[in-house]
Amino acid sequence: MNILKTLNNIVKYIFLTLAVFTIVYPLACMVFSSFAPDKILFSGFLIPFSTELTLTHYKVVLSKTLFTKWYSNSLIVAGLCVAINIPLSSIIAYTATRYSNKYKPLKLFGPFSLFLYMIPGIVLALPISLFFGYIGLFDNLIGLALADSTFALPLSLWLIWGYFSNIPKELEEAAFIDGASRWQVLIKVIMPVSRPVITAVGIFAFMVVWLDYLFALTLIRTEANYPIALGINWLIREYTFTWGELMAAATLMAIPSLIISIFAFKYLLYGFEMVSKGVR
Amino acid sequence: MNEEQRFILVTLLPPLFFLTLIEFIPISYVIFYSFTDKIIFEEKFNFIGLENYISFLSSGDFINITFNSFAYGLIAAILQTILGLFLALTLYKMSGLLSTIIKVILFIPYSIPYISVALLWRFLLDQSYGPINNWLIFLGLVKKPIRFLTDTNLAMLSVIGVTVWMLTSFSMLILYAALKAVPKEQFEAAQIDGAEDLQMFRYVTWPWINRMFYITLFLRFLFNFGKFDLIWLLTQGGPLKSTETFPINVWLTAFAEYRYGEAATIAIVSLLILMIPLLLFVYVTRERG
Numbered sequence: 001m002n003i004l005k006t007l008n009n010i011v012k013y014i015f016l017t018l019a020v021f022t023i024v025y026p027l028a029c030m031v032f033s034s035f036a037p038d039k040i041l042f043s044g045f046l047i048p049f050s051t052e053l054t055l056t057h058y059k060v061v062l063s064k065t066l067f068t069k070w071y072s073n074s075l076i077v078a079g080l081c082v083a084i085n086i087p088l089s090s091i092i093a094y095t096a097t098r099y100s101n102k103y104k105p106l107k108l109f110g111p112f113s114l115f116l117y118m119i120p121g122i123v124l125a126l127p128i129s130l131f132f133g134y135i136g137l138f139d140n141l142i143g144l145a146l147a148d149s150t151f152a153l154p155l156s157l158w159l160i161w162g163y164f165s166n167i168p169k170e171l172e173e174a175a176f177i178d179g180a181s182r183w184q185v186l187i188k189v190i191m192p193v194s195r196p197v198i199t200a201v202g203i204f205a206f207m208v209v210w211l212d213y214l215f216a217l218t219l220i221r222t223e224a225n226y227p228i229a230l231g232i233n234w235l236i237r238e239y240t241f242t243w244g245e246l247m248a249a250a251t252l253m254a255i256p257s258l259i260i261s262i263f264a265f266k267y268l269l270y271g272f273e274m275v276s277k278g279v280r
Numbered sequence: 281m282n283e284e285q286r287f288i289l290v291t292l293l294p295p296l297f298f299l300t301l302i303e304f305i306p307i308s309y310v311i312f313y314s315f316t317d318k319i320i321f322e323e324k325f326n327f328i329g330l331e332n333y334i335s336f337l338s339s340g341d342f343i344n345i346t347f348n349s350f351a352y353g354l355i356a357a358i359l360q361t362i363l364g365l366f367l368a369l370t371l372y373k374m375s376g377l378l379s380t381i382i383k384v385i386l387f388i389p390y391s392i393p394y395i396s397v398a399l400l401w402r403f404l405l406d407q408s409y410g411p412i413n414n415w416l417i418f419l420g421l422v423k424k425p426i427r428f429l430t431d432t433n434l435a436m437l438s439v440i441g442v443t444v445w446m447l448t449s450f451s452m453l454i455l456y457a458a459l460k461a462v463p464k465e466q467f468e469a470a471q472i473d474g475a476e477d478l479q480m481f482r483y484v485t486w487p488w489i490n491r492m493f494y495i496t497l498f499l500r501f502l503f504n505f506g507k508f509d510l511i512w513l514l515t516q517g518g519p520l521k522s523t524e525t526f527p528i529n530v531w532l533t534a535f536a537e538y539r540y541g542e543a544a545t546i547a548i549v550s551l552l553i554l555m556i557p558l559l560l561f562v563y564v565t566r567e568r569g
Contacts, residue, residue, distance in 0.1 A: 008477060012370050019367060020385055022445065027388065029411050030400045044414040088295050095291040103288075111562065116303060118499075118558060120506025122527040123547045126534055127309035128302070150302045182287045211393045213509040214527075218535070229395045243403050250396040257391040265387045265453065272457035276492050 027254075034058065034248035041243050057248035064239070067249070069224060070231035073141060077227055078209035080145035081152055085205040086198055089156040094186050097164040110161045117154035121214050124150045129218045139221045147215040152208040156201040162275035163197040164190070200271035203264050210256060228253055314544040321538065332545035341521075341529065345546075346553070349505055349525040351436065356443045357500035363444065364451025365493060369481070371452075372459045390449040398513030401442045405429055432522040435515050439523050443510055447503075451496050458492035459485070498561050502554060526550035 025048075032048030033041055034057055040050055061067055096109035128147050129138065137143030171193070172185050180188070191198065213229045220226055226234065232249045235241050314332060318325035336342055367386065371379055389397065404412050405428035413425040428438040462485065470484045508527035511517065517524035517532065524532075526546065534543030 015366065016370055016382060020382060023385055023389060026400055026404055026445070029404060030396075033403065041409055044409055045411060046414050046418055048411075084298075088298060091291040092295045095288055099284075099288060115558070116299075118502045118506075118554065119303075119307075120508075120527055120547075120550060120554070122506065122508050122530045123310060123551055124303070124306050125508075126530060126540075126543060126547055127306035127313075130540070131306055131309055146302055149298075150306075153299075153302075181283075207391055211391075211509075213394045213513065229393055232395050232399070243406070243409060246399050247403060250399045254392045254396045257393070257396075258388060261387045261391040262384050264391055265383055268453055269457050269460070272454050273461050276454075276458040276461040 030247050030254070031251055033244055034251045036244065038242055038244060057242075057244040058252075060245050061235070061248045061252070065231065065235060066223060066226070067228075067231060067252070070226045070228045071252070073225060074210065074227040074229070077141050077145045077148065078206045080142065081148050081209045082202045082205045084145060084149050085152050085156045086202055089153060089160045089201060090191065090194075090198065091186070093157060093160040093164045094190060096161060110158060110165075113154045113157035113161065115154075117151075117158065119150075121151060125214050125218045128215075132219065138219060139225055140219075141225060144215060144219050144227065145209070147219055148209045148212055149205075151212075151215075152205040155204060159201055159204070159271040159275060160194070160197055162277075163194055163271065166274055166277060167193065196267055196270045197274065199263070200267040203260060203267055207260060207264065210260075310544045310547050312544075313541050314548045316541045316544075318541040318544075319538050320534065320540045325541065328541075332542050333549070336542065336545055336549065342549075344521060345524055345526055345529050348436070348521075348523065349550070349553075352440060352443075352511070352523070352525055353501045353505035356440045356447075356504045357497055359440070359444045360448045360451045360500050361455075361493065361497040363448045364453075364496070365455050367448070367452040368455040368459055369485075372456060386452060387449045389446045390453075392446070394446075394509040394513055397442065397446050398510060401438075401445075402429065402514065405438060429515055430519050432519050435519060435523045439511055439514055442514060443504065443507075446510070447500070451500060454496045455489065455492060458489045462488040498557070501557070505554060506550070526553075 028048045032045075032050070035053040035055070036045070036050055037052055037054045037056070040052065092109065096106045100106040100109075125147070128150070132138045132140075132143045132147070137146065167190065172189055175185050175189050209227075212227075216227045216230050217233075220230060223234065232246070232253065235246060235249060313325075315327055315329060316325045317328050317332075371383060374382075404410050407413060407425045407427055407430075410425075412428075413422075416422045416426065426434065428434055466484055466488065467480070470480050505525070506527060508531060511523055511525060511528055512531070515523045517528040527550075530543045530547045530550070533539050533546060
């Protein structure tokens, strides 16, 4: 029995090591190539390591393009998307969970938000590009934040809905006895105890914008309005690029992701744990 | 109107307005234009009834795209969910700093932008300078570099591979959460009875998480089926349409060929195809819940 257990452990560790290697090797290649001089890149390297490193690729990316402008555009859109999603999904989810016994249709909010989440992005991007043209939101950062919300809002709704359903009613009742209104309860009682799931939703909304390519591609035309994803694409189209420069751009764009993934795993995990308690 | 009704109205109206703006109006647009011969940049268009639908459904494109979408969606979803389950099961029992570091590392690909992932893999799989071909040649496994993204037989497999690389951690996250939601007493009772790992999984863990497993599998399928970004950035649907799925075809028809009406039709068809598994899924989960 003991041998079996040891064998089991060995298999597990080999599996984990392989998994970590599969993730780390490509990432290491990306970061390495962004610092490696062209002659190493063009001679075909195997191991992403060298003592000869250079900052040329970064200098080219930062000086020959509107990189910082694009970067800040992306951050603005991400900020807007977070600012739209947190309050909207909280108030819908609150009303939907608190009054669902009295007004039955509100029960459908959870499944309905999942349904919206499943609509392919292109089905919405296609009409949004036309419709936003009519209402002046085409080629506009606010328009892009709204478009990204079509993807961020449904899952945010679903996560918060799952969480709010699990908050015991007694928690609010004490506040009602003290004469608090619904709004006060929502802001002063519910929101503070929901901080983890609200953080999860915020992270998710940020990630939707940061990852997005489709909506940016269909909605943004002017170079000054590019989010960073389109900016990198511009590098490929308009500029005779080398892999080093592209990898430098890709690395710069991945930096916030590294920071996010430290928090994202923890908070998204928490959010989904709450949902899976409801789904069984 | 009492205070309660006013609260409901005030909290639901602005979100409803918002959802109308970004979901309902756009969807009605697509439905509307799918019955027209609208061309982008042209004001005038005619109603042509079901003509778009008939010509699309009877074209060879339809079969090719449906096949590609299902192949991509299903294979990637199955790989992601099964690998995700293995990772979740392995990591679930570990604790301490090392396991946290591993979890964060495994989660990195999911939070990297599609364009970074696509560029990275286009570099790794590059014919002339890519490290993967360098390795294959160095190890003597191949004589000529493999054209991972430009060979009609390999492109789809490569795209699936990159998708699995990037998105498996999301399945891992959901299944890990499902495992954490299993009451601890369940495991403890089984441990006292002396159950081995495999038995434990079969009789204790699996019954608790199987619903979440199928939900994850299903969500991954829907997600892959409708995803545009990764395939577009890796192959643009090529070579020779071998990786062309519904979203790619919609985009090409609308923005490369300017046939907006037809693109709307293809988008609606893809939505209708998704409806079948969706309704089945809702029905099945409701029965059990």
